[in-house]
Amino acid sequence: MSHFAQLVVELTILALSIFLGIEVISKVPTLLHTPLMSGTNAIHGIVIVGAILVAGIVHPDTLTGWVGFVAVILGAANVVGGFVVTDRMLEMFKGRRQRPPDEGGP
């Protein structure tokens, strides 16, 4: 595939993803907007894929090596932190039936 054809495919994917994103996210209730935010936060941790590719170049010079290393650290913190914090929050959202019976306050 020529470079330009590849670009057009990527732009198509980008445009469709934006519309899909708006569609899916407008169905999330206000109740869950904080978990939504930290969930999408975890999802953009996907840049770790880019960080791994950069850090894993076979013979990196000093700059690439260190920049890649730091990028992996940041990406990993983003992914792990994002998912753990989202799960912790969602664990707390309980309906009436799931509530522990008669808990007398803190």
Place this chain on the structure above:
Amino acid sequence: MSQNVSNLLYLVTIICFILSLRFLSSPTTARHGTWVGAAGMAVAIGVTLAHQHLHIGWRIPVGAAIGSVFGAVGARKVKMTAMPQMVALFNGVGGGAAALVSLAEFHNLVPAPGRLHGDVAVAIVVSGLIGSVSFAGSMVAFAKLQGLISGRPITYPAQQLVNLTIFAAVLAAGVAIVAGAERQWLLVALLVGALVFGVFFVLPIGGADMPVVISLLNAFTGLAAAATGFELGSNVLIVSGALVGASGTLLTMLMGRAMNRSLGNVLFGAFGKVQAGAGAIAVEGTVRTVTAQDVGIMLAYAQKVIVVPGYGMAVAQAQHAVAELADTLEKKGIDVEYAIHPVAGRMPGHMNVLLAEANIPYESLHEMDEINPQFAQTDVALVIGANDVVNPAARNEPGSPIYGMPILNVDQAKQVVVLKRSMATGFAGIDNPLFVEPQTSLLFGDAKESVLKLVSSVKTL
């Protein structure tokens, strides 16, 4: 692993991410969504590690270990009130990672000028710029919310001009790179300039506007990740980045609407500062103060009570006491509901998380449009640590700085009890006519202590 197989597996990741957001449409399925998303992420990381020409070496495992420990410990330890700054922090590191990836890519692709495709150059400039702004901006937002620096807007003369100049310089560097001046120092200058701009961009924005800023920076990091996808020719990055960008943009718009302010006003208005000069409306009248005993009687003989929590409640850590009060009232057969304003708290939906932490069932948490018609049939509206979001001036006083902002109509309830620390104004520095209305009474004191007194007072009846 062949290119085709890995692309197919990246598609699995994309589907997982979309499903994960889809599951968030209901609190009953939301938690599964996180697991599906995490599984998708694991697939993507696994596929990338199995890449043919990848040299794993020590950098990837050591970096991943350091980052994971940092992320996991931070995420486990953070208090729910501190959630906004934690989200800002994780958002910032994501933006930083995107900027660093573009720096390394540029360094590798450009041994000599003139080797870069135009679109790749654009992508490198965009992800470097937005990623850096997001990193620096998020760190300032973190520092403000954490109280490391003042939450008040920080302003100085000719601020807008300085910001504009920095941004213009950064943009010029970007245009030069795309136009073919592929010099390393130019991209480094662009990244540094973008970092400085990110700091200056968030500094003048006040603490009360943080929900908007955090949503916006979230969108920025998403866009930076998508741009990284164009550099590396990776669909999974493009799709994920676009999803996050759409989500952040949508939330930013919702927050702006809930405050009746344009994005431009939030970002460049330096809210608190402007309002102090504009002069608040004067409220005439006397306030009626009551004791916890009186309020206890009021509550015990009510049929329907609506609790209106504000950020002050969270600061006083009163949510568990509020849950206990609601339990006590419900045992007496009284209907207790919660009215949540869209900007209650320091990020979108923050108040819901704080109440969920206190074991309050999510069916009792209602958003503004849903609960507003119910105030007229409510015996007691209990306002805890909220001020601007229940200020009728937003509805009636065209001269008020918050005029036009949608509010919770607590003044329509038969009786209103406002729990306040003292007679100070809210974050925006506006007096509240609700406090002098005939059906309103004020109970002064620390929110948590006051609510606990209410609990014991109701229990004795």
